[in-house]
Amino acid sequence: MIRAKIHVTLKSGILDPQGRTIRQSLRTLGFAGVADVRVGKFLEIELNQDDPVEAEAQLKAMCETLLANTVIEEYQYELELHPSRHSS
């Protein structure tokens, strides 16, 4: 089994009103050194397969077609290989 961890974030240069608001709140709390905050999404996907090459191809297609809107967002993912559960 392969577990994918996917981060979807707004492209740099695109205003992130949520991040801006959180940054202001953190500064209000006294965290004066907060330069910037960007808010994104985190997804975990478990794939029923052990081939990292095939898994990556599928993940890329998933990100491009649904998980991210590439007009405004970019994505990153990492794969973790887990031993398959064999039924006996």
Added chain:
Amino acid sequence: MKWGVIVFPGSNCDRDCAHVLANVLDQDVTLIWHGDTSLGELDAVVLPGGFSYGDYLRSGAIAQLSPIMHAVQEFARTGGLVMGICNGFQILLEAGLLPGAMLPNVGLSFICDDVCVKVENADTPFTRHYESGQVIRFPIAHAEGNYHTDPVTLAAVRANAQIVFRYCRADGTVTEQANPNGSLDNIAGLRNPAGNVLGLMPHPERCAEALLDNEDGQLLFRSMIDAVMTGQGKKQTAS
């Protein structure tokens, strides 16, 4: 003429649209479930406002993958008139039928208000009953109407006169203060290059009868009726 209003799980303006079309404008309207795969014989399709699929992931992102959307894509490709209102606009963007994407409103608020909108292009099947430059009053109700696209696409959109409506002041001047949501170039409504697909954030169906003290939206539906009846619709162009 025959209209179809698509009903997604979470649509909530579908019946308002059907009401205006059937009871105010005496049109033949069918509500079409998102799980259907065929539109049947139609002259125009409306993607209504609401919160399809709870706005999960992104507004319109899941709805654009509904089975009926294949038929809507084909209908649009062959020249059929398609109008997406609010969430319907977001779905058209996610489906790639219109360029760009929606971001959360600047200020993060859900905005429910009446706004002034300027008709930038009256030479479309959706706006032929308006005057170019006319200021109309439309209600808006959305959290993600902050239109965005890249500079190259924006230049193309401008060059092709695809911007149909822009947020403006009551006197028609387009200013930053008149922009409720941060939308790029004050864009409130946009059409495709072919001119048969329109998306707009304001709700024309909520201002289309005297009872509501505002009939500005009725002209949009009347424009579409006129366009189909005079041969700009799918049936006539497809033959």
